[in-house]
Amino acid sequence: MPYNFHVRQMQENIAKAITTADTMSPDDIQARLDELQNELIRKANSKQDYDAIADEIFTLREQKAQAEADTRNREETQKRIAELQDFIGSQQSEITEFDESLIRKLIQQITVYDDRFTVRLKSGLAIEIES
Template sequence: MLICGNIYRRVHWNNRGYKSIVWRCVSRLEEKGSECTAPTINEETLQVAVVKAINGLLANKEPFLSTLQKNIATVLNEENDNTTDDIDRKLEGLQQQLLIQAKSKNDYEDVADEIYRLRELKQNALVENADREGKRQRIAEMIDFLNEQSCELEEYEEQLVRRLIERVTVHDDRIEVEFKSSIEIDIEN
């Protein structure tokens, strides 16, 4: 079975007089005659799978906590946070040099190119730092959740799912639940 890999959308479905809420592949909904054969999945089935994944995490939280601690160490040691102070000092010097070159009507194109290159480097460093901080925060939230939760979930909770789950992927034989902390759990269909 060929599955297109597109995202799913929540749909109110009326199938032969039976109304239900299902999730269907966007390409099947928007593209007439689409070749996508991704299965339609009932919302209740999806919710049950997500609750099972969360409960699976809670039931075996010790190994997951260990993994999360390793993930934190990896994220924290990832070249630490790139400092932009050095780039800022270089930029300041180049800007002074650019002013001098422009006043004396000399060619300043090389200096300007270097300024643009350093600005791009600085922007990339800031984006990487923000991404790393986001990872730290998501892992810390998962650890807090695991430490606070004393029992299994009995029913689907939308707020909790939005806080913990990054992505749910539907396969032919299983549903893969990926947590925001990068932990993945497979639930058999």
């Protein structure tokens, strides 16, 4: 197969891996927090019980902090992947022999099991290969 096909396939796989976030965005959480805070004020002013709303607000604040951290991690991962893609794209030919400097730039860890091994790239992507 042509070298460009492999690079394009790798880029598509990487894009899929980093865009599968199924959590609410920090902006969505903030919008829900704003709604709950307004509802909390209304209930407090009318002397209604607002414990459930307060609990949800505290939970959403924690979720927002986690979502923001996840977003930062995802952006950092995307940056590292873009750097790897640029490096791979700058290679002029197929790799036909072992290149230690290339391996050191791409691979973080290889774990060997009895029936398989796992290659973890510096981008965070793990590839499991069965024997």
